[in-house]
Amino acid sequence: xxxxxxxxxxxxxxxxxxxxxxxxxxxxxTVALVLFLLTAPSSYEAWQSFFKSTWVQVLTQTTIVAxxxxxxVGIRDVWMDYVKPVGVRLALHSFTIVxxxxxxxxxxxxxxxx
Amino acid sequence: MTTQTIQFRVYRYDPDKDAKPYMQDISVxxxxxxxxLLDALVKLKVKDETVSFRRSCREGVCGSDAMNIxxxxxxxxxxDLKDLKQPIELRPIPGLPVIRDLIxxxxxxxxxxxxxxxxxxxxxxxxxxxxxxxxxDRKELDGLYECILCACCSTSCPSFWWNPDKFVGPxxxxxxxxxxxxxxxxxxxxxxxxxxxxxxxxxxxTIMNCVDVCPxxxxxxxxxxxxxxxxxxxxx
Numbered sequence: 169x170x171x172x173x174x175x176x177x178x179x180x181x182x183x184x185x186x187x188x189x190x191x192x193x194x195x196x197x198t199v200a201l202v203l204f205l206l207t208a209p210s211s212y213e214a215w216q217s218f219f220k221s222t223w224v225q226v227l228t229q230t231t232i233v234a235x236x237x238x239x240x241v242g243i244r245d246v247w248m249d250y251v252k253p254v255g256v257r258l259a260l261h262s263f264t265i266v267x268x269x270x271x272x273x274x275x276x277x278x279x280x281x282x
Numbered sequence: 283m284t285t286q287t288i289q290f291r292v293y294r295y296d297p298d299k300d301a302k303p304y305m306q307d308i309s310v311x312x313x314x315x316x317x318x319l320l321d322a323l324v325k326l327k328v329k330d331e332t333v334s335f336r337r338s339c340r341e342g343v344c345g346s347d348a349m350n351i352x353x354x355x356x357x358x359x360x361x362d363l364k365d366l367k368q369p370i371e372l373r374p375i376p377g378l379p380v381i382r383d384l385i386x387x388x389x390x391x392x393x394x395x396x397x398x399x400x401x402x403x404x405x406x407x408x409x410x411x412x413x414x415x416x417x418x419d420r421k422e423l424d425g426l427y428e429c430i431l432c433a434c435c436s437t438s439c440p441s442f443w444w445n446p447d448k449f450v451g452p453x454x455x456x457x458x459x460x461x462x463x464x465x466x467x468x469x470x471x472x473x474x475x476x477x478x479x480x481x482x483x484x485x486x487x488t489i490m491n492c493v494d495v496c497p498x499x500x501x502x503x504x505x506x507x508x509x510x511x512x513x514x515x516x517x518x
Contacts, residue, residue: 180480180481181484183480184484248481249441
């Protein structure tokens with residue numbers, strides 16, 4: 169294989185938009201959570217009943233998915249900037265995906281109390 | 283005529299003689315007619331002719347004398363001597379291979395510039411005289427066409443330092459938008475395709491070093507933002 173500089177992967181826009189949309193979702197969730205913390209009674213029961221309601225669980229899970237997608241774009245950008253050997257980079261990308269997928273599965277367990 | 287001594291710390295490197303670069307302290311006498319950094323550098327060159335730097339028009343049009351002045355990229359011919367803290371530390375613009383002293387190899391920079399096809403593409407039959415633009419359409423090119431390709435912006439951009447072979451850089455992207463914005467150009471889609479890549483355009487993380495250093499006060503970040511807007515508009 170000749171050593172050519174190859175660019176043109178064609179997915180730049182998708183990831184850039186995804187990073188911005190997920191940032192907005194996280195910002196909205198953070199504001200909502202802060203408002204709840206300011207008004208909530210500070211007991212375990214109140215905390216538990218809040219996180220038991222389906223809409224809170226759905227919004228929390230959505231935000232965690234947004235966070236993981238956001239992290240994927242950010243971490244991958246770091247690997248792309250600083251890790252040049254293609255094999256090492258592919259390994260790091262794969263590791264990041266496995267790690268984030270595991271985080272997602274664990275978050276399902278936590279959020280839905282499985 | 284009052285004279286004044288200016289202290290310099292200049293980056294010196296001659297690959298034929300030096301094992302590695304070093305900083306040299308030099309001082310030079312200037313008089314009250316020497317107002318710009320380049321004036322002092324020309325005197326410095328008289329004193330020590332081995333100090334090497336590029337310069338040509340000495341009025342901010344040719345873009346030859348870009349250098350790193352006290353840690354910030356700029357043109358020596360547009361930088362006022364009186365505003366500079368001494369010793370004035372001069373280094374080559376960062377991120378490009380040094381040929382000698384303050385002279386860098388600009389090949390990579392121009393490769394990126396050429397990659398965006400910096401000319402109007404229009405395959406329709408040419409009119410009798412010229413392709414006309416309305417004054418409003420022409421106005422769109424203000425703040426874009428003035429770039430002198432001095433490379434101050436691209437060489438102050440960390441994304442260009444890390445990926446000079448893949449990221450087009452602020453100068454190239456400003457030029458790219460200059461032709462996307464040109465109503466006489468018919469290759470907008472191809473131009474957007476050419477940039478829709480995680481490296482070529484999207485290595486820009488909007489830190490705006492380019493805007494901070496541009497000696498012509500242009501705004502590559504805004505141009506990059508407009509390219510991204512057009513891509514979103516095309517996609518949704």
